[in-house]
Amino acid sequence: MINTASLTTTPRITITGAVKKFGDTVVLDGIDLQVRSGEVAVLIGPSGAGKSTLLRCINGLERLTAGTVDIDGVRLEYRESSLNHMREHVGMVFQSFNLFPHLTALENITMAQTRVSKRSKADARDRGMTLLARVGLAGKADSYPSALSGGQQQRVAIARALAMTPKLMLFDEPTSALDPELVGEVLQVMRELADEGMTMVVVTHEMRFARQVADHVVLLADGGIVEEGPPEKVLDAPESERARSFLSQIRADD
Amino acid sequence: MEFLNALITSWPTLLKGLTVTLSLTALTLVFSVVLGAIIVALKMSKIRALSAFATAYLAIVRGVPLIALLFVIYFGIVSIVKVDAFAAAAIGLSVHSSAYVAEIFRSGINSVHNGQIEASRSLGMSRVATMSKVVAPQALRVVVPALVNQAIISLKDSAVASFITVDELFMSAQRLSAATFQPLTYYAIVSLYYLAIVGAMTYFSGRVERYFEKRG
Numbered sequence: 001m002i003n004t005a006s007l008t009t010t011p012r013i014t015i016t017g018a019v020k021k022f023g024d025t026v027v028l029d030g031i032d033l034q035v036r037s038g039e040v041a042v043l044i045g046p047s048g049a050g051k052s053t054l055l056r057c058i059n060g061l062e063r064l065t066a067g068t069v070d071i072d073g074v075r076l077e078y079r080e081s082s083l084n085h086m087r088e089h090v091g092m093v094f095q096s097f098n099l100f101p102h103l104t105a106l107e108n109i110t111m112a113q114t115r116v117s118k119r120s121k122a123d124a125r126d127r128g129m130t131l132l133a134r135v136g137l138a139g140k141a142d143s144y145p146s147a148l149s150g151g152q153q154q155r156v157a158i159a160r161a162l163a164m165t166p167k168l169m170l171f172d173e174p175t176s177a178l179d180p181e182l183v184g185e186v187l188q189v190m191r192e193l194a195d196e197g198m199t200m201v202v203v204t205h206e207m208r209f210a211r212q213v214a215d216h217v218v219l220l221a222d223g224g225i226v227e228e229g230p231p232e233k234v235l236d237a238p239e240s241e242r243a244r245s246f247l248s249q250i251r252a253d254d
Numbered sequence: 255m256e257f258l259n260a261l262i263t264s265w266p267t268l269l270k271g272l273t274v275t276l277s278l279t280a281l282t283l284v285f286s287v288v289l290g291a292i293i294v295a296l297k298m299s300k301i302r303a304l305s306a307f308a309t310a311y312l313a314i315v316r317g318v319p320l321i322a323l324l325f326v327i328y329f330g331i332v333s334i335v336k337v338d339a340f341a342a343a344a345i346g347l348s349v350h351s352s353a354y355v356a357e358i359f360r361s362g363i364n365s366v367h368n369g370q371i372e373a374s375r376s377l378g379m380s381r382v383a384t385m386s387k388v389v390a391p392q393a394l395r396v397v398v399p400a401l402v403n404q405a406i407i408s409l410k411d412s413a414v415a416s417f418i419t420v421d422e423l424f425m426s427a428q429r430l431s432a433a434t435f436q437p438l439t440y441y442a443i444v445s446l447y448y449l450a451i452v453g454a455m456t457y458f459s460g461r462v463e464r465y466f467e468k469r470g
Contacts (some may be wrong), residue, residue, distance in 0.1 A: 084380055086378075098370060099373075100370065100388055111379075112374075115383055160377070164378065
């Protein structure tokens with residue numbers, strides 16, 4: 001299931017002493033985390049634990065109050081030019097898809113390619129069509145997002161991020177806004193991506209996905225990491241009381 | 255019957271006035287959209303002095319009656335450079351309308367969901383590219399009805415230009431009514447003219463809205 005051949009020991013992401021405060025509220029309270037190249041890290045935990053905030057700090061959508069983020073050894077800085085440069089190679093997929101409603105599926109995928117990566121229109125289009133085919137939506141190239149189902153929109157959003165040839169993909173609860181019957185098609189695309197060796201950080205409540213696809217599960221609660229390691233350890237044999245209570249809660253919900 | 259007769263015989267005179275009114279309105283539209291865009295850009299600027307300037311501009315322009323603004327500009331400019339009444343009216347109407355256009359633009363920009371900006375920025379798109387390629391196109395379709403409404407207001411406001419001697423539609427009716435001692439007839443006729451143009455603009459607005467709806 002896991003493509004271990006692509007796992008190396010190079011840290012792709014290194015987060016050190018990450019603190020994030022919104023006013024007086026401490027959301028992240030000194031997080032240290034490493035994600036290696038080719039690794040799939042899944043962030044789980046109760047709502048309000050800071051999972052999404054941590055993810056958004058990786059590409060600078062949220063600014064850390066203290067601490068550092070390094071991507072491939074390059075320190076994250078909040079200057080416009082360095083943010084743009086870093087984000088070009090870090091894909092992000094949102095809970096609410098955030099496709100551009102005034103553009104077709106294909107245009108959603110080509111815009112940043114031509115504007116940011118400076119590819120020619122023809123190259124961007126070719127790549128866009130290849131990626132649409134890959135997420136099973138070649139026939140929807142000219143559809144506007146409003147004509148697509150949630151699952152289709154999210155697959156286009158994944159293709160849009162992949163079009164930039166990212167070295168890292170961030171997923172912020174990518175299936176939480178979907179009707180249950182549409183979750184599978186999105187997870188399938190993510191599973192294939194993981195099998196190809198993409199480095200991924202995924203915030204999700206899909207425990208089966210975490211169990212099957214993750215190399216590294218991180219359980220966050222109250223702004224800190226309470227448990228981390230391979231899925232079998234974190235999900236089946238958690239050491240901390242906080243982790244056990246969270247996991248028994250979501251099992252009760254199932 | 256008499257009314258119908260007046261309607262027909264007044265046509266050549268009123269047509270001249272109508273041409274002036276329509277050009278004045280068209281100029282007001284173009285300049286107020288440009289000025290409004292500049293003002294909203296200043297207003298949203300991170301540089302405090304620029305945003306303070308925009309706030310002051312909006313407060314002054316919206317706080318002063320159009321007719322007072324027109325008089326101040328007409329007599330103010332005439333005292334410095336020689337400029338005709340038409341130009342003064344075009345400037346005054348544009349400045350007046352630009353404040354409302356700026357507010358329309360601002361509400362359009364604010365109506366675009368923040369997730370759109372985040373999605374664009376997360377692709378490495380710059381702030382400027384995000385504004386022009388993601389936010390502005392979406393804001394535009396939201397503001398079209400409000401902009402057409404503002405255009406209708408500008409058309410009707412242009413009648414005030416007659417106070418600074420611009421020979422536009424309303425002034426033509428004034429002259430006809432003075433010459434014939436039939437104010438009711440000619441003010442009713444000129445009202446029909448305004449009504450017809452506003453009707454055409456409303457129809458056009460509906461067409462534009464439907465065009466955007468079709469594009470999803």
